[in-house]
Amino acid sequence: MTTFDIESFEAMAESETKTLHVAMIGTRGVPAAYGGFETAVEEVGRRLVERGHRVTVYCRNADTSIKTHLGMELVHLPAVKKRSLETLSHTAISVLHAMKQRPDAAILFNAGNAPFIGWLKAAGIPSAVHMDGLEWKRAKWAGLGAKYYKRAERVAARSGLALIADAQGIADYLKAEYGRDSHLIAYGAPIMDPGSEKLAELNLEPGMYHLVVARMEPENHVDVIVEGYAGSGSDLPLVVVGTAPYGDEYMSRVRETAGDSDTRFLGGVWDQDLLNQLYANCRSYLHGHSVGGTNPSLLRAMGCSAPVTAYAVDFNTEVTGGNARFFASAEDVSVAIKIDDHDAANCRARGAAGRDRARTAYRWDDVASKYEALLSKVAAD
Structure with a gap:
């Protein structure tokens, strides 16, 4: 009969990166065709898959026949087609779906989705929030929309979840405004010679x-x-x-x-x-x-x-x-x-x-490594 030191076995296991099931929630999804969030999900998600992780991306694409993309599993869910409700309605349904799937960790993109942080917590899903930019300053949200985004930002910042800032200016703002440290993870840049x-x-x-x-x-x-x-x-x-x-x-x-x-x-x-x-x-x-x-x-x-x-x-x-x-x-x-x-x-x-x-x-490989380390820490904590 073979014996082994259980403490040595655990130490060896912990020295290796644990394979995770990661959920990406709150964007339009992939294939990326719209903005920064979608590009980040695509570039980071594909690299996490290459490193052995399982990645589920919640999407609101027009073509719902695409079930996988670059190794990522796509979940297509509906949304209310109204500017003020589209993101929130889709995120609500996505979080409900994730609560049944029970991923090891989730990234909630956009502080405007803060109302669903409590749902993720209640389900015991370890999560981080990508805070985005200063959304409440955008002209399209003037008035009640701006007040909502500012309040949602406050809720997210005070949630206790790990916060992601994509620029030093955002990280500095979160520290000054809410006293919160954040994980600075910018986007990557594609290096190209596309011709003419x-x-x-x-x-x-x-x-x-x-x-x-x-x-x-x-x-x-x-x-x-x-x-x-x-x-x-x-x-x-x-x-x-x-x-x-x-x-x-x-x-x-x-x-x-x-x-x-x-x-x-x-x-x-x-x-x-x-x-x-x-x-x-x-x-x-x-x-x-x-x-x-x-x-x-x-x-x-x-x-x-x-x-x-x-x-x-x-x-x-x-x-x-x-x-x-x-x-x-x-x-x-x-x-x-x-x-x-x-x-x-x-x-x-x-x-x-x-x-x-x-x-x-701005290397995507470095960006993906930072996300991987953060997700591993969030899941472990």
Whole structure:
């Protein structure tokens, strides 16, 4: 009969990473086609699967026939198709489903989903909350919506669950506002050389246009960028990619601001190869986001060597590591565009420096390792 030291066996087992069943709750799900949360779920989830973990992603995709994606198990559940209720209704049903599945750990994305933290606790599901950016500052939630998001943020911060911040500025805010430490886990950046052959479809030439990629919302300052471009007298067109998901009033204002300048509104570009080529070949990429922490569009632009001109807020200075021009007004945009129009070599150098920053500081493998360590700790605790 073989004998063994039980304490040595336990120590050996603990030295290895335990295989976990992880639930990702609160996003639109995968395949990623919408925003930062979805990209994070896809990139982190696929790597967790590769490392032997089981990952369940709760989705509200149109195509419910997709049951797995990159090894992740997809659970498609309905949602109320109304802006103020869509996320909450879907998360509520997702949490109820997870309570039956009993995963080893869960990540609840978006502090706005805080009402369901109590459900996860009651079910004994170890969880962490990804706090996102300062959602209550977004114009689309003005009034009661802003009050709700601020209150939900407070509930999440005081829940006792592990908190995830995707930028140092968010981590600093949580510490100052609520006295809570958080786990700083940013997004990763895709490093790409996508070519330029598709630009001809849009009658564009490499290096001969400026670019904006953003949802048409006030806190993304597309109106400021367009106004600055219109006042710059640039001979290069400004290409604007993005939709107005919650109404056309802001978009109408942006179009008015463009006047008779060569501003080209493409709407949503869903061809990812084309979008990557737009990033990679622009004279400059103008990034106006101001409230969302580490922004995936900015990282994607940097990974494609796009020369960045960004809105002057701490999140953007942190991500770019200073390898960018910055603006706070339309006049600043005009100056930046004029300089870049006459110094293509400097633009290329700025783009290369930004790419190096993205390659070293924002690696998806490192991001996944941080999530894996956090989930293991949450499950063990």
